[in-house]
Amino acid sequence: MALELKMPALSPTMEEGTLAKWLVKEGDSVSAGDILAEIETDKATMEFGAVDEGTIGKIVVPEGTENVKVGEVIATMAGEGGDEAPADAGSTQAVKDVPGEGKDVGRDEPGEPPLAKEPKAEPARDPEVPEGTAMTTVTVREALRDAMAEEMRSDDRVFVMGEEVAQYQGAYKVTQGLLDEFGPKRVIDTPITEYGFAGIGTGAAMGGLRPIVEFMTFNFAMQAIDHIINSAAKTNYMSGGQMRCPVVFRGPNGAASRVGAQHSQNYGPWYASVPGLIVIAPYDAADAKGLLKAAIRSEDPVVFLENELVYGRSFEVPDLEDWVLPIGKARIVREGSDVTIVSYSIGVGLALEAAETLAGEGIDAEVIDLRTLRPLDKEAILASLAKTNRLIIAEEGWPTCSIASEVVTICMEEGFDHLDAPVLRVCDEDVPLPYAANLEKLALIDAPRIVAAARKVCYRD
Amino acid sequence: MAKPASKSTARKSAPAKKAAAPKSPAEDLDFVLHSLQEEHAKSPRYKAKDEELLKLYEQMLLIRRFEERAGQLYGLGLIGGFCHLYIGQEAVAVGLQSALTEGLDSVITGYRDHGHMLAYGIDPKVIMAELTGREAGISKGKGGSMHMFSTEHRFYGGHGIVGAQVSLGGGLALGHQYRGDGGLCLAYFGDGAANQGQVYETMNMASLWKLPIVFAIENNQYAMGTSTARSSAETEFYRRGTAFRIPGMDVNGMDVLEVRQAAEVAFRHVREGNGPVLMELNTYRYRGHSMSDPAKYRTREEVQDQREHNDPIERAKKELLERGKSEDDLKDIDKRIRAQVSESADFAENSPEPEPAELYTDVLVESY
Numbered sequence: 162m163a164l165e166l167k168m169p170a171l172s173p174t175m176e177e178g179t180l181a182k183w184l185v186k187e188g189d190s191v192s193a194g195d196i197l198a199e200i201e202t203d204k205a206t207m208e209f210g211a212v213d214e215g216t217i218g219k220i221v222v223p224e225g226t227e228n229v230k231v232g233e234v235i236a237t238m239a240g241e242g243g244d245e246a247p248a249d250a251g252s253t254q255a256v257k258d259v260p261g262e263g264k265d266v267g268r269d270e271p272g273e274p275p276l277a278k279e280p281k282a283e284p285a286r287d288p289e290v291p292e293g294t295a296m297t298t299v300t301v302r303e304a305l306r307d308a309m310a311e312e313m314r315s316d317d318r319v320f321v322m323g324e325e326v327a328q329y330q331g332a333y334k335v336t337q338g339l340l341d342e343f344g345p346k347r348v349i350d351t352p353i354t355e356y357g358f359a360g361i362g363t364g365a366a367m368g369g370l371r372p373i374v375e376f377m378t379f380n381f382a383m384q385a386i387d388h389i390i391n392s393a394a395k396t397n398y399m400s401g402g403q404m405r406c407p408v409v410f411r412g413p414n415g416a417a418s419r420v421g422a423q424h425s426q427n428y429g430p431w432y433a434s435v436p437g438l439i440v441i442a443p444y445d446a447a448d449a450k451g452l453l454k455a456a457i458r459s460e461d462p463v464v465f466l467e468n469e470l471v472y473g474r475s476f477e478v479p480d481l482e483d484w485v486l487p488i489g490k491a492r493i494v495r496e497g498s499d500v501t502i503v504s505y506s507i508g509v510g511l512a513l514e515a516a517e518t519l520a521g522e523g524i525d526a527e528v529i530d531l532r533t534l535r536p537l538d539k540e541a542i543l544a545s546l547a548k549t550n551r552l553i554i555a556e557e558g559w560p561t562c563s564i565a566s567e568v569v570t571i572c573m574e575e576g577f578d579h580l581d582a583p584v585l586r587v588c589d590e591d592v593p594l595p596y597a598a599n600l601e602k603l604a605l606i607d608a609p610r611i612v613a614a615a616r617k618v619c620y621r622d
Numbered sequence: 623m624a625k626p627a628s629k630s631t632a633r634k635s636a637p638a639k640k641a642a643a644p645k646s647p648a649e650d651l652d653f654v655l656h657s658l659q660e661e662h663a664k665s666p667r668y669k670a671k672d673e674e675l676l677k678l679y680e681q682m683l684l685i686r687r688f689e690e691r692a693g694q695l696y697g698l699g700l701i702g703g704f705c706h707l708y709i710g711q712e713a714v715a716v717g718l719q720s721a722l723t724e725g726l727d728s729v730i731t732g733y734r735d736h737g738h739m740l741a742y743g744i745d746p747k748v749i750m751a752e753l754t755g756r757e758a759g760i761s762k763g764k765g766g767s768m769h770m771f772s773t774e775h776r777f778y779g780g781h782g783i784v785g786a787q788v789s790l791g792g793g794l795a796l797g798h799q800y801r802g803d804g805g806l807c808l809a810y811f812g813d814g815a816a817n818q819g820q821v822y823e824t825m826n827m828a829s830l831w832k833l834p835i836v837f838a839i840e841n842n843q844y845a846m847g848t849s850t851a852r853s854s855a856e857t858e859f860y861r862r863g864t865a866f867r868i869p870g871m872d873v874n875g876m877d878v879l880e881v882r883q884a885a886e887v888a889f890r891h892v893r894e895g896n897g898p899v900l901m902e903l904n905t906y907r908y909r910g911h912s913m914s915d916p917a918k919y920r921t922r923e924e925v926q927d928q929r930e931h932n933d934p935i936e937r938a939k940k941e942l943l944e945r946g947k948s949e950d951d952l953k954d955i956d957k958r959i960r961a962q963v964s965e966s967a968d969f970a971e972n973s974p975e976p977e978p979a980e981l982y983t984d985v986l987v988e989s990y
Contacts, residue, residue: 361824
């Protein structure tokens with residue numbers, strides 16, 4: 162049985178090569194592993210070996226031939242035996258090549274990609290708070306703890322792990338009391354080993370548990386970012402929907418106070434750029450509680466960004482048995498008609514402060530808290546823009562490739578006709594955060610800068 | 623340099639310090655670190671019944687023939703990207719996985735994962751169809767050679783970042799402990815991954831928390847093009863757990879029965895709640911690191927020497943013949959496996975590519 166030996170593709174990008182040297186001649190018998198020829202590609206000289214025994218028939222392409230196309234017959238070979246198993250020495254399969262695409266053999270032209278699925282018709286809304294519901298004033302820190310405790314009570318797959326989360330009661334006391342109630346099996350102190358425990362948490366989620374992985378701050382999660390992105394975010398897609406990864410990575414994010422450049426960074430834009438992740442960054446206690454509960458219940462991996470400076474602030478939380486909020490929905494925290502201020506996390510407090518100042522000047526600002534950074538609630542942004550026709554973004558973070566940049570893009574691409582002024586970004590200065598008190602203050606976003614930008618888009622400056 | 627089989631026999635003696643002052647196990651604080659190695663040395667090879675050995679042989683042969691075919695399909699342009707073949711290392715996955723409790727224990731590995739899938743008895747068709755990027759592939763064609771999973775078999779991939787599977791495996795082991803299901807996680811990695819920091823972060827926590835995990839280092843002697851001697855200060859990888867008080871085992875990974883017996887010893891230790899075990903399986907890959915590796919870092923003679931004198935399939939074949947199997951019986955098996963592989967290759971070639979709409983599916987599980 163004559164088999165055709167074809168010019169092999171020896172790398173992902175190879176389309177043709179040089180048949181540098183034949184190491185066998187016609188009539189030679191060869192066995193598996195014997196090297197038949199040397200082939201030069203643009204990157205290297207590769208050996209082309211026999212994968213089965215047989216006898217070399219005719220050498221079709223002589224050595225020294227350049228630009229031999231992948232798939233071209235270079236020799237024939239007589240195989241051993243006469244069994245029906247085909248083509249073990251190379252292949253007899255006819256190959257349809259696509260010109261210029263060595264690796265796309267046999268592939269149909271994909272045509273136009275279809276549009277991504279439209280969001281579901283009925284948008285999720287915050288749950289109704291019935292008239293007369295009691296409100297409890299709690300700190301963001303307590304709201305986060307309550308969210309975890311409630312979910313741990315109702316689902317025994319949920320557990321918390323991280324540095325100092327158990328016996329120390331949390332570096333920022335967010336996990337206070339959890340060890341007492343749930344014990345060391347479900348509240349796990351880890352060594353200082355972010356890469357390792359992020360991987361263990363992610364693996365535990367793949368295996369069916371519901372881990373909450375606390376990073377003492379998200380600055381340290383840079384040591385673990387490979388697991389957040391490569392292991393957690395991509396698993397469902399790479400497995401064709403077979404393997405899920407319902408893990409929550411949470412901890413404080415953004416600048417704290419006088420802790421210097423390595424401990425003061427907003428990672429929101431980093432994570433929000435990754436398909437496969439949910440990214441949440443709440444401001445007040447009710448959102449912190451309702452969204453953390455939703456994050457723990459989600460089947461998807463969630464990055465939950467808190468803020469150290471907000472932990473101690475108190476807000477009202479509805480006294481409802483199961484306060485869960487929808488992921489992916491922004492909230493209008495202050496209605497207005499003259500200009501929209503889009504913000505999230507600690508920036509929301511500054512935006513509200515700015516709105517008060519602006520009100521005194523006769524500018525009625527609407528403040529939108531994005532709450533979720535991925536998926537971003539475009540509809541809420543565009544609806545507000547359609548109403549006010551002017552929009553600025555207030556973000557405690559660097560301006561370049563930021564959430565602010567993304568919101569600007571959305572307004573340009575989908576809200577251009579509604580714009581009466583350019584969209585402006587109000588962000589931190591584009592420098593590593595300095596330590597000196599005066600310099601730090603200069604670097605960080607504040608309410609006066611938001612006010613100035615709002616005046617500008619209202620042409621009132 | 624690269625003599626996996628002979629290496630294991632040359633290093634059985636305990637360190638001189640201990641030899642000078644023999645102690646009873648109770649007095650020897652480091653007893654646990656070498657106890658499994660010693661237990662294995664007492665009876666290194668699994669006493670396989672004829673039909674057991676035949677099954678192991680068939681599994682190894684299926685991997686060999688499958689991988690040869692994958693190599694051809696790559697050459698024809700039907701498989702793209704990276705493709706890491708398991709040829710030469712078959713005894714490791716087959717020997718270890720044959721000792722697992724199916725449906726209970728979990729397995730995770732790196733990107734050289736075709737053999738581990740096949741050792742589970744997963745249909746070669748859906749594996750080959752994944753390699754060719756077709757809808758019928760086990761990951762719907764969206765994963766490729768390096769990203770294949772079967773949660774049904776508790777096989778958790780198929781990971782492309784060197785060493786990441788080790789800490790993920792730690793998490794799978796934590797899951798077994800958390801649920802108290804008596805299962806263990808078998809986490810494979812290579813001699814290259816053995817130099818990644820997260821491997822040691824995981825060993826520390828696994829030993830500290832007594833996680834039911836077996837760290838299985840497949841030492842195929844080369845991390846891509848870098849030999850162990852050029853990359854590793856300690857090339858006796860089974861000792862790498864010593865700092866974390868994890869017992870090590872040095873195993874000839876070219877003999878499926880030795881691998882199987884070592885697995886019996888290691889798995890028992892882990893199942894009894896003693897925490898992790900580190901196994902070094904000394905093996906050899908005949909092909910390049912990936913399809914695009916010209917393998918200039920070793921001589922052709924070195925590879926041929928391994929193929930001729932140390933091949934795990936030839937070893938098992940010889941033993942089967944000694945036990946009375948006929949050449950014809952084995953030829954029939956080879957024929958059957960070739961036909962099965964051919965069928966899977968035809969399937970993989972003729973199956974349709976994923977629908978364009980699949981581009982947008984499975985990014986997230988829920989809709990928001």
